[in-house]
Amino acid sequence: MKPAEQVTVLKINGDEVSAHADQTILDVARENGIEIPTLCYLENLTEVGGCRLCLVEIKGAAKLQPACVTRVREGMEVATHSSRLDTYRRKILELIFTERNHICSVCVANGNCDLQDMAAALGMDHVTYPYLNPSVPVDLSHELFGIDQNRCILCTRCVRVCAEIEGAHTWDVRNSGINSRVFTDFNEPWGESQTCTNCGKCVNVCPTGALFKKGKAVGERTRQIDFLPYLKTMREELK
């Protein structure tokens, strides 16, 4: 039997909410119907706090904190929405759009993309920063799948689902900062990977059109992620 869980009381946007001590602010907010925008977060994968869209204000803390990796504390006072947060979230989203070439109209994920939806949700109707238009590769060497680095937002969902759920750890991130790229094995073409099991989980969790099944045209990429909770439970039972 588990030890008795400690209950914590905190305030989100002025309202008192109760939580288990090991929960994150994002968990508790969503449980209480408070929406905090996220891109890299995916339920059932380890949280990494990478995209920074879930930044929230915590009373007494000078810095904004990512809600997906910040645990609740007794008496904590959290604000999930403010003009300051709106400004930062919009800037973050705009910068994501400038870093690669996101051409929604010709993208395999058009109409089924978390990045596109986020722009609409945050009212981002144009990008104020200069587009970088980097020259980045497309790898179509895999028999079933492709990766278009033009659409990658470095959320690392593919890396995490491959390592944590499939157990293959084919994907990882190399380089740093603006030169970061997801890659397979020892940076060999995906089709030559000796660890890839062809399971397609990475393709299903990709929030954009970076990973896709071959043969899909514009707007045809669909996703299936309801397998995650089952597989996660199965893996935990094996431990």
Add this chain to the structure above:
Amino acid sequence: MMNGESRNGPAKPRLATVWLDGCSGCHMSFLDLDDKLVDICLRADLVYSPLVDTKTFPDFVDVTLVEGAVSSQEDLEKIKHIRDHTKFLVALGDCAVTANVPSMRNPFGANAILRRAYIENVTLNPRVPDRVVPPLLNRSSPVHTVVKVDVFVPGCPPSAETIGYVVNELLDGRMPDLSGRTRFGA
């Protein structure tokens, strides 16, 4: 006809549309307003457009819809002139708002694109044009990076309904609120 004058009663607001580096899809979507175009024409004078004969942009226009990215020297000169003579400039569609498909050449630069189109893929007299065809800018850019834009309407193309809403709001003297109406790639 100057602003403030009209042969038929009070002056109507003056509407223009221009087509820079785009596929004309935004104009096609505008035409999809069908019978509602008649209502717009009853409320506004369409003073300049690929759809009318006038060849020079008038001195004063209330609302100009711009389709397309700024990709050539000609686009750049046109849009600067249009901005100077327009009250409300609307970036219509993803090419005007983000440079969209035209920007797919940006990672390579203009020279590589011209070489590809006019030399590498041509068997008869391959040569990059140096007259008539407007010189390409090295990058294709969203309209707001070269002139001030008042209203952004993403979409590829924005629906006829969205365009009709934007035009009618502006003609009514209101700034359109596009939240929930359109998105990139729509």
